Amino acid sequence: MxxxxxxxxxxxxxxxxxxxxxxxxxxxxxxxxxxxxxxxxxxxxxxxxxxxxxxxxxxRNHWRDPDAGAVNFEKYALRWMQERGLAPTTLDRYDGLLRLHILPTFGGKDLDEITPPSVRTWRAERLKATGATTVAKSYRLLKAILQTAVDDDLLRSNPCRIKGAGKEEADERPTATIEQVFDLADAMGPRWRLMVLLGAFASLRPEELAELRRHSVDIDECSLRVTQASPELTNGKRVTGDPKTRAGKRTVYLPDFMLPELRRHLQWFAEKEPDGLLFVGEKGAPFRRSTFGRKWRKARTKVGMPKNFRFYDLRHTGNTLAADTGAKLKDLMVRAGQSSERAQLIYQHSTAKHQRRLAQGIDAEVRAQLREAAATQQSVHEA
CATH class of the missing domain: 3.30.160 (Double Stranded RNA Binding Domain)
Structure with missing residues (x-):
């Protein structure tokens, strides 16, 4: 056939x-x-x-609509943020990165007009204009947005391909001496003195300090119960919610020398109701970051601290002091309210007894250094 x-x-x-x-x-x-x-x-x-x-x-099922990437980046990025269900603080931070560092370059472009060379050029220019940490955060955000565009079949591949560009390598933060902490507390004045001391000797975050209330204080135990945080957004509004991490809800035992400071502050400056705020401004309103920042900068200058010493560095100071007591890692993490999936098993067995012992160690170290400083000053006067 x-x-x-x-x-x-x-x-x-x-x-x-x-x-x-x-x-x-x-x-x-x-x-x-x-x-x-x-x-x-x-x-x-x-x-x-x-x-x-x-x-x-x-x-091969590799075909992509050639017009799919003709979507304005700014519109796509704003929709990306709204659809993520982000926490208000994260949304606020992303908005700042997008508005200040990404949209000026890419806002007017379509998705398919953003190329690997244009990303490299943008990053190089940003590194000349701002800090490396901010550039790394901006790069990670840009990469995440464009990866979603790939997942949405709007782009064939992600143009953010710079190895290590999203990695932050922050400089080691400065710490204060115990004497400098007390000098800063004195310079801030009676109303804000306790906030400085708690920032250092309780390792509390600023947003945790902002939400402390009278009922958070246990005078008998010389401790504070941290249950909520109130970070301030760029627009000045505070958003109250859970602390930064799951381990943020914790009891912080204080060194014994803090007890008179607590009592004095409760008597003179805290709101009187059981749920009244521990820290309020001179006019009775919750303190604002801008107003507090001006006071902090003046106090920092008066004490002679470097300009890069932030209020948050008091927490780093406190964590370092706690580590110097010889406490175990799990106890240090509980005190600082630090958490991660990998660290969960490390800190979960830290007990109140361990935390009290850690606070006693801080108390002993602070008292010893204050005695040493006083003795040094006395010998100078006698010379």
Whole structure:
């Protein structure tokens, strides 16, 4: 029996010669829409080769709508943030990074106009204009947004491909001496003295201090119960909620020398109701970061501390002091309210007894250093 003639493969797409003499390629895509090649070709063969590449992509399920990436980056990024269900503080931080560092360069571009070279150029320019930590955070945000665009089939690949660009390598933060902590507390004045001491000797975060209330204080145990935090957003509004980490809800035992400080503050400055705030401004309103910041900068200058010493560095100071007592890692993490999935088993067995012992160690160290400082001053006066 005579063999059948092999069937010719059905032609894919069409090519036609334009008045210019060049060739145009068109095809019907899987989406049912007719697509035209983004450029014309010198020969019919070149146009057909392009169609063959498109056909191969379709057969391998690699085809992507060539117009899919024609979406404005700014609109996509803003929708990305709204759809993430982000915490108010995270949304506030991302908004700042986007507005100040990303949109000025990419806001007017479509997604498919953002290329690896343009990302490299943007990052290099940002590093000249701002700190490396901010650039790393901005890069991570840009990469996350564009990765979602890849997942949405709007981009074939993510143009953020710089190895290590999202890694933060923050400088070691400065610490204060015990004497400097007390000097700062004195310089801040009676109303804010306790806040400085708690920032250092209780290792509390600023947003945790802002939400401490009268009922948070246990005078008999010389301790504080941290249950909520109230970070301040860029617009000045405070958002009250759970602490930064799951381990943030904790009891912090204080060194014994803090007891008179607690009593004095409760008597003179804290709101009188059981749920009254521990720290309020001179006019009775919750303290504002801007107002407190001005006082802090003046106190820092008066004491002679470096300009890069932030209020948050008191927490670092306290953590360092606690570590110097020889406490175990799990006890240090509980006191500081630090948490991670990997560290969960490390700190979960830290007991109140361990925490009291840690506080006693801090108390002994502070008293010893204060005695040493006083003796040094006395010898100077007598000389």
């Amino acid at each position: 005579a063999g059948r003639k092999p069937q010719r493969r059905r032609e894919f797409g069409t090519v036609r010669k334009l008045a210019s003499g060049r060739w145009q390629a068109r095809y019907l895509g899987p989406d049912g829409e007719r697509h035209t090649a983004p450029e014309t070709f010198e020969t019919r063969s070149d146009a057909q080769d392009w169609l063959n590449l498109i056909r191969a992509d379709i057969e």
